[in-house]
Amino acid sequence: MNSIWKRLLSLGEKSPTEQDRGVSAALVTALVDGVEVPPPFAVRRFSALPSLSYSAAEPDTGVPAERDFGSHVDQTNYSVIVAERVVVKWLTPPATMPHPAPEMLAHLAGAGFQDTAPPYAALTRVDGAGERLLALVTGYLPGARDGWEWCADEAEAGRTAFADALGRLAADLHLALSTFPPPSIAATAPAVTTDFGPAERAEGALAEALTLTDGEDGEWLAGRAGALRAELAPLAGPIATPLIRIHGDLHVGQILRWTGGYAVIDFDGNPTVTEAAPYQPAARDVAQLATSLEHVAQVAIKRRGTPPRQALGWAGEARELLLSAYRDRLAERGRPDLLDGSLLRPFEIEQECRELVYAARHLPRWRYAPMGVLRARYPEETP
Template sequence: MPAPFAVRRFLPLPTLSYGVGDLHTGAPAERDFGPHVDQTNYSVVVDEQVVVKWLTPPVPLPHPTPEIFAHLVDAGFTDTAPPYAALILATDTHEELLALVTGYLPEARDGWEWCVDEAAAGNADFAAEIGRLAADLHLALATLPSAGAAHTSAASRAEAALAEALELTGGEDGAWLATRAGRMRQELAPLQDDITSPRIRIHGDLHVGQILRWRDGYAVIDFDGNPTVTDAAPCQPAARDVAQLTTSLEHVAQVAIKRRGTEPAHAAAWAAKARAGLLAAYGRRLAERNRPDLLDERLIRPFEVEQECRELIYAARHLPRWSYAPMGVLRTWYQEENIT
């Protein structure tokens, strides 16, 4: 690779070599995913074998993904698109991450497609496999050495998210939310206690959209962190990821109601069943590996409440049409008969 570029390799690339007779197979050498795919960066599929994700714009190093890719390979975690390489621009003054190269997973669909199908069908059988996958990911990431950086108080961070959600949510939704703020603060209260569960390197943006169902199973992707949260510490309790994953199941239920005409009661029952199945499988896996200490179940609900606040903030600042999902979840949680 000519200067000023460099490549950091994680796994050997598949061969892309051809004989003379293979040059014109009829398949495009490169293609993108099309305009229907919502992505922050720009990805290109090469020869149906490799995906090159160009970061737009390039991101200064250090960046979490190369470090996590290298560690997951060392840890033997394979429930992800095979990480092949990172392309870096290195000058005398700085380094930037230009692109990430991973394996292409045939017939892959993200969770905003396949999981909505499951919700509409009322099928929650997948949840056990997703719970197992999330636990294996955390078991692998828990062995990643990390510096003991200072972290913001979980309680103050959650309270700030609630305050911002109340400020940004207007109209009828905002008025309704204000009447539930007291109950939401009660559910955030456990974060005021000392958090004793280990702080590990987490995914940081773990929702069903980051879990692909492909020809051979499931794979978690996108270790860039949450692009809408600038102050998130890389090391946090595993319950933070778990809560984002469980709330995303609730969001899937809301999508099924809005786009598939699923009855609200059926969608809520599906979300509850999927959530329970996921958490049970996650806990079993940690117990099998003698690491039940990784998850403090008391933190899940307060982190779920904070996550819904962050969804409202995201909707207000970036995607207003999304607000129906977190508001639908909150209206399910805090119905009149549940308010004291």
């Protein structure tokens, strides 16, 4: 058995960490060389990996160099860059299959969607606990910067031209995802329901936010519970727009800016929402992406010292450019029906509630962002 598989077996239930130098490079080398994958491991390939051969100016040590992203990058999993060409994302802990990422990446590759890190392969392992996803192997995007960084720069500088590109990217993503097999014949059909209860889920998010948000913020939120609940009302009616496979956690933090433009990443689903239906209105993704611009404005205010009026004005302009570009792209492709604009506002309110729940459970310091957005939408004089 090749040494990489022995090393992975020796890890047992654990995922590689920064202490396991060489594992990622060995895995990529084995995949590039077409080494047979022994049980209990399996590899699902999406597209051909790039060659790891060295240029004439580079020394060939026989072992591709690897490095991690560093502690400054906020990530749930552990990612390693191999030979400055490939990224291996180790899921920590390994995720139970079926998992959304492999099938999403496979579909996007087949649909010719280019605005993402090139998907290469998924590594799984089958044992007594069933099949689990160990790692995803994708392309490395040179000069890539996290959306929370580059977009905060844009907010601080008052630049909004980027929003047009983001709107087109989101539309192209949804156009590609709209060609997924419908729920009735999809491979994940047993776990899919078109009756995803949007009103009930939104009400549940509001109830949790009211329960978990304490102090002055909690009092403010409780005072506007009626107004927030009224905003969610459109979700109780019939949903006429098509239900498509969505990203599920689409915000600016999932949009990298790199030397080749913009790329959407992370198709793992929303870790804070349990049993989220894969097929939902495109407006769900669009609402989350749009409201994340308002979160960036709050980041700029708090961390960059940007004047509130300037930051909020920037967010409003960027939001309108994003939505306009998104609609225009759908119209160009003959699919304006994918977006029901009447669902944007209620999904945005639900998203802010989910942000408050996330802050309460996982990241208390984040609460300022969704609270800042809600306070801006509901000024003090209109409780």
